[in-house]
Amino acid sequence: MTSQPAGTASNRVPVRRALVSVYDKCGLEDLVRGLHEAGVELVSTGGSARLITEVGVPVTKVEDLTGFPECLDGRVKTLHPRVHAGILADRRLETHVNQLADLGIEPFDLVVSNLYPFTETVDSDATPDECVEQIDIGGPSMVRAAAKNHPSVAIVTSPARYADALDAVAAGGFTLDQRKQLAAEAFAHTAAYDVAVANWFAGSYVGAEDGWPDFVGETWDKGEALRYGENPHQAAALYRDTAGPAGLAGAEQLHGKAMSYNNYVDTDAARRAAYTFDEPAAAVIKHANPCGIAVGADIAEAHRKAHACDPVSAFGGVIATNRPVTVEMANQVAGVFTEVVVAPDYEDGALEVLQAKKNIRVLRCPAPTGERPAEIRQISGGILVQMRDHVDADGDDPSTWTLAAGEAASPELLADLAFAWKACRSAKSNAILVAHDGASVGIGMGQVNRVDSCRLAVERANTLGVEVASDVDGAGGAENVGGAAPRRTHGAVAASDAFFPFPDGLQVLLDAGVTAVVQPGGSMRDDAVVEAAQAAGVTMYLTGTRHFFH
Numbered sequence: 365m366t367s368q369p370a371g372t373a374s375n376r377v378p379v380r381r382a383l384v385s386v387y388d389k390c391g392l393e394d395l396v397r398g399l400h401e402a403g404v405e406l407v408s409t410g411g412s413a414r415l416i417t418e419v420g421v422p423v424t425k426v427e428d429l430t431g432f433p434e435c436l437d438g439r440v441k442t443l444h445p446r447v448h449a450g451i452l453a454d455r456r457l458e459t460h461v462n463q464l465a466d467l468g469i470e471p472f473d474l475v476v477s478n479l480y481p482f483t484e485t486v487d488s489d490a491t492p493d494e495c496v497e498q499i500d501i502g503g504p505s506m507v508r509a510a511a512k513n514h515p516s517v518a519i520v521t522s523p524a525r526y527a528d529a530l531d532a533v534a535a536g537g538f539t540l541d542q543r544k545q546l547a548a549e550a551f552a553h554t555a556a557y558d559v560a561v562a563n564w565f566a567g568s569y570v571g572a573e574d575g576w577p578d579f580v581g582e583t584w585d586k587g588e589a590l591r592y593g594e595n596p597h598q599a600a601a602l603y604r605d606t607a608g609p610a611g612l613a614g615a616e617q618l619h620g621k622a623m624s625y626n627n628y629v630d631t632d633a634a635r636r637a638a639y640t641f642d643e644p645a646a647a648v649i650k651h652a653n654p655c656g657i658a659v660g661a662d663i664a665e666a667h668r669k670a671h672a673c674d675p676v677s678a679f680g681g682v683i684a685t686n687r688p689v690t691v692e693m694a695n696q697v698a699g700v701f702t703e704v705v706v707a708p709d710y711e712d713g714a715l716e717v718l719q720a721k722k723n724i725r726v727l728r729c730p731a732p733t734g735e736r737p738a739e740i741r742q743i744s745g746g747i748l749v750q751m752r753d754h755v756d757a758d759g760d761d762p763s764t765w766t767l768a769a770g771e772a773a774s775p776e777l778l779a780d781l782a783f784a785w786k787a788c789r790s791a792k793s794n795a796i797l798v799a800h801d802g803a804s805v806g807i808g809m810g811q812v813n814r815v816d817s818c819r820l821a822v823e824r825a826n827t828l829g830v831e832v833a834s835d836v837d838g839a840g841g842a843e844n845v846g847g848a849a850p851r852r853t854h855g856a857v858a859a860s861d862a863f864f865p866f867p868d869g870l871q872v873l874l875d876a877g878v879t880a881v882v883q884p885g886g887s888m889r890d891d892a893v894v895e896a897a898q899a900a901g902v903t904m905y906l907t908g909t910r911h912f913f914h
């Protein structure tokens with residue numbers, strides 16, 4: 365072990381010879397022109413070499429280097445000692461340098477490669493054979509070889525790095541730190557690729573009798589370090605799913621301080637609530653639970669109604685909408701201290717209103733599409749995976765509900781019950797949600813027994829609904845504004861995320877004056893529960909579906 369590769373004090377290795385083999389040819393023309401102008405000799409595979417020739421840059425075909433034709437439909441191109449010894453020789457070792465000379469092999473200083481589009485092929489209508497054909501073999505071998513040998517070789521796997529690469533070449537070569545960084549990116553590139561291949565094999569290709577594959581891999585790219593985690597003594601960072609849709613982790617921040625860990629948690633819960641509905645909907649969230657959820661004729665009305673549920677808790681809350689924020693809504697939000705607003709977009713002028721508020725974070729995040737069908741929760745020593753609790757689960761359509769007590773609901777009442785049932789799933793279990801006119805008016809959540817959630821929902825409905833903004837509509841309780849404490853439970857409907865195990869919780873709601881209740885049913889004591897509703901002359905529907913949310 366004697367020498368460093370030819371380099372400068374900063375460990376730069378001059379780039380004299382590069383191997384180029386890319387599937388994604390984006391940016392390739394500028395790169396190879398730049399390399400050529402910097403005096404770099406190019407060796408390249410079939411399609412890449414053709415493009416390089418077309419742009420007038422001299423290139424040696426890899427088959428001229430190996431003396432062996434690319435064959436088997438491209439399955440074998442660069443898999444040859446003349447290529448791999450040129451990449452893998454550790455030029456800090458005299459023995460390696462001498463062996464290369466004896467074998468008449470020239471070393472590579474730079475490898476530029478990206479891989480066959482396996483994931484894109486799997487996501488298309490391709491046959492299994494077509495998917496298998498897109499498993500790149502030679503590419504990952506070159507990439508991993510170059511990354512392993514980063515003390516001597518630089519590896520570039522992303523067109524986003526081409527400009528940096530040309531700068532490094534012009535500066536006399538990549539520094540060791542740059543080569544290390546590029547090698548780390550390269551191993552992440554091949555690791556994510558292999559995880560995608562392994563997931564496909566274990567999943568749709570091999571399959572599993574019980575529907576759950578023997579292997580599930582996930583890869584994550586660093587988004588950013590966060591100031592801290594749930595508490596200031598906990599370090600935290602955001603990582604983004606390399607294979608799934610961008611989601612909240614990929615949201616565009618338009619204004620305000622950096623998002624915190626808790627901001628992300630609450631914003632995620634807020635979007636879950638808002639996107640439960642097809643009609644314009646807004647949700648105000650604190651500590652991952654709703655202070656208010658509502659639908660409206662427009663998004664400003666939905667927000668007014670959601671806010672009116674619990675204006676006390678809405679202070680410092682996170683607001684999500686499923687429609688672009690209008691100027692009218694932005695003016696309402698500006699009147700209340702709010703941590704985060706997240707929306708699919710902002711109408712002209714709305715963003716400016718929010719940007720005038722120093723402390724609000726404003727995010728643009730498209731509606732969720734193509735989400736992974738399963739969700740993951742970490743436990744000690746493992747993960748739990750479950751299919752998402754979809755909005756359109758069996759039992760969510762009121763036409764499938766069973767009328768268990770009282771008179772059939774009018775269309776208006778049924779609409780309120782359907783709203784309450786949908787909204788209820790966004791509150792942590794045990795959840796009881798009292799609603800009126802498409803808005804929650806009292807929510808009991810996160811209690812260890814259902815009767816306490818009922819008490820909480822009633823108490824909060826009847827003590828918290830006051831108007832704070834000039835034109836906020838105290839949903840269901842407008843007649844009480846400025847007068848005695850409103851009793852918003854009177855004439856409202858209620859939803860329970862799971863069955864009532866005893867009539868006691870229901871009785872709290874009945875005593876508070878709710879006129880209709882929707883719940884899954886299925887308790888051993890359903891008869892007693894239904895009887896209590898019957899005795900109170902209250903309509904009760906059973907959905908047959910539960911929506912726990914822990």
Ligand SMILES: NC(=O)c1ncn([C@@H]2O[C@H](COP(=O)(O)O)[C@@H](O)[C@H]2O)c1NC=O
Nearest residue numbers: 387409410411412439441442443501502503
């Ligand atoms: N088999 C091999 O020896 C081989 N060597 C390089 N490749 C891949 O071939 C692609 C480039 O091919 P072309 O330059 O012919 O368009 C790159 O994505 C590279 O990763 C190979 N193909 C697949 O395994």
